[in-house]
Amino acid sequence: MSMQAALPVAMIPGNSIIHRINPIAKLVWVVGYVVLAFSTQNIVVLYSMALFALLLAPIAGITKPLLKGALILVPVGSSLLALQIIAPAVERPWTPVGEIGPLTLYGDGIYYGFVLLGRIVASLLLALVMVMTTHPSDLFTSLSKLKVPYTLNFMLAMTLQLIPVFQREVGIIMxxxxxxGMKGKGFSAVLPSFVxxxxxxxxRVQQLSISLESRGFGSNGIKTSYRQVRGRPSDWVIGIVGALALGGLSAYSIWRGTWNISSDIVFSPLFVVVTFVISATLFFGVVLFAVFLSLKK
Amino acid sequence: MTDATPSALSPLAIDVRGARYVYPTGNVTALGGVDLQVKPGEIIGIIGQNGSGKTTLTKLLNGLLKPTAGTVIVDGVDTAKKSVQEMAPHVGYVFQNPNHQLFARTVQMELEFGPRNIGLSEEEIAVRVAEAVEFFGLQDYIEEHPYRVSFPIRKLVGIASIVAMRPPILILDEPSTGQDHNTTHVINGLMRRLRDQGTTVVCVSHDMPLLADVVERVIVMKSTEIIADASPREVFADKTLMARTNLQAPQVTEIALQTVVPLGGPVALTPAELAADIAMRTGRPAAARTDAVG
Structure with a gap:
């Protein structure tokens, strides 16, 4: 079909080392990443995690799609930083470091802004690496080996698999x-495109349920899968190392009371102002670009 | 009356020269240097296997895709310089699945959508919708919800919603898919009548009997190129061409090719034609068929 509204986070087929890792081992890493990211406030740890995830991309041969998928971080991250600088999420008193027009910039929130951003960046990048290198069926086959009920697996699988289907459908409908002659913007375009x-x-769901039932969905017995997933010794090593390292770091962070090193880092007023200008520009740039796109015929 | 105003760019309804289309993702060539000239009022069929470039070609015609090389001029307008919406008054595109376009609360409102989009006055919209209703015989359904009418009627509503915009060029993608014999027959007749009113009709289809019956010219596509452009009789009689493209001539044509053609008979395109020839040879009149096409 022409309107290949390719999902930015679809699987990129390949046979790299990363692709071949057992999905459960990868899942352990993703879960571990999220746990660690939210139990620490140490920006060195957070950005090392992000960097590590980023380094996996060239190994898996997914650098370009990964960066494309990570573009979503630009509006999120820039708004986050800009907001933390003008309205820090820490207790007052705040120390003003500069003024831009009516806005007073504070240095107190910038560390926390970087923490929030780091959490998102690290978790998202690794999750993207996993999604882009794992065939959904493999993931669900592996999960069912862990005795996750297959109806649940199926629901998850369907949700993931229907997204590209609907995207294609939306393309055709548009x-x-x-x-x-539909103008393709504004309120007048909502009904014609969404109905x-x-x-x-x-x-589709009706047809799917009929076709599933006619093929015995819901019957008892052990489910097998066409795709075979192996758990090699290396997968065990990767999974266990991930669990230990990430779990250990999380535990250490919690023991150190979020391991916040903000007192060791001093952000110069100039750095704060520059960060604010860059992130605010990026954020409004994205907003303006979106407005421009929607107004463009 | 149609809004056909062939301007200086080309007096032809469709003038495609050296058009190529390469999909931006993955550098897949979907159309490789195609030339196609269609005069106003012609009714043509495009055939070819899936992936041969039929749909890409038709999408170039209404500007849904822009050629990566070459030019596509439709109704005197260069599609590369116009948006799909701007092309809408010039070329109508009926999608294969009517469910992909129907949304309004009533058939009437569905038919008004297109004409309103191209900025016609309310009086003009009323006239065109009434005309489309009449033309497609939808009088009994105008107050119905488009999703509540049967699939064949839905298909007609889909076509009518495009025809109500009175495009001088009409593209139909697989008009007979999922239709019963009767509806196919109705759509056939409508295509002919539209042609008679001066509309240029482009029909993409795998339904060879339909094309044999209704079009005057068949474009055969294979591997992103046009490899034949001739009358249905010539195309369907060309066994090598049919074999090369993995296409199958209508059964009646096959039978004619194996029986009466070697005896000097016609390459029949319709059962009636073959029956007439056999009747002439045997001296026995063919039994009248009630559903004879015509």
């Missing part, structure tokens, strides 16, 4: 309505 999508979705 093409069809544009061919009828067919929803009706199509409901019909």
């Amino acid at each position: 093409s069809a309505q544009k061919s009828r 067919p999508v929803f009706v199509g979705a409901i019909e």
Whole structure:
């Protein structure tokens, strides 16, 4: 089909070392990453995690799609930083470091801003690496080996797999309505584009449930999978090392009371102002770009 | 009346020269240097296997895709310089699945959507919708919800919603998919009538009997190129061409090719044609068929 609205986070087929790691081992790492990211406030740890995830990308051959998927971080991250500088999420008193127009900039929130950003960046990058290198079926096959009920697996799998289907559907519907002269923006475009999508979705789910039941979905017995997933010794090593390292660091962080090193780092007023200007510019740049795109015919 | 105003760019309804299309993702060539000239009022069919470039070609015609090389001029307008919405008054595109475009609360409102989008006055919209309703025989359904009518009627509503915009060029993608014999027959007749009113009709289809029956010219596509452009009779009689493209001539044409053609008979495109020839040879009149196409 023409409107290949390729999902930015779809799996990128490949046979790299990362691709071949057992999905459970990867899942351990992702979960470990999230736990560690939210139990520490140490920016060195957080950005090392992000860097590590980033380094996996060239190994897996997914650098370009990963960076594309990570673009979502630009508006999120820049708004986060900018907000923390003008309205720190720490207790007053705040120390003003500069003024831009009506806005007073404070240095107190910037560390916390970087922590928040680091958590998101680290977790998202590793999660993207995992999603982009793991066939959904493999993940669910592995999960069912761990005795996760297959109906639950199926629901997860369907949710993931239907997204590209619907994206394609939306593409076709938008093409069809544009061919009828629909302007493709504003409120007038909502009904013509969404009614067919929803009706199509409901019909699809109905058909799916009928076809599933006709193939014995819900019957008892052990489910097997067409795709075989192996757990090699190396997978065990990766999984266990991940669990120990990330779990250990999390425990250490919690023991150190979030391991906050903000007192060791002094951000110069100039750095704060520059960071604010850059992040605010990026954020408004993204907003303006989105407005521009929506206004463009 | 149609809004056909062939301007200085080309007097042809469709003028495609050296058009190529390469999908931005993965450098897949979907169309490799295609030339196609169609005069106003022609009715043509495009055939070819899946992936041969049929849909890409038709999407170039209404600007959904822009050629990566070459030019596509439709109704005198260069599609590369216009948005799909701007092309809408010039070329109508009926998508294969009517469910992909129907959304309004009533068939009537569905038909009004296109004409309103291209900025017609309310009076003009009313006239065109009434005309489309009449043309497609939708009188009994105008107050119905488009999703509550049967699939064949939905298909007609889909086509009518495009025809109500009175595009001088109409593209139909697989009009007979999922339709019963009767509806296919109705769509056939409508295509002919539209042509008679001066509309240029482009029909993409795998339904060879439909094309044999209704089009005057068949474009055969294979591996992103046009490899034949001739009358249905010539195309369907060309066994090597059919074999090369993995296409199958209508059964009646196959039978004619194996029986009456070697005897000097016609390359029949319809059962009636073959029956007439056999009747002539045997001296026995063919039994009248009630559903004879015509």
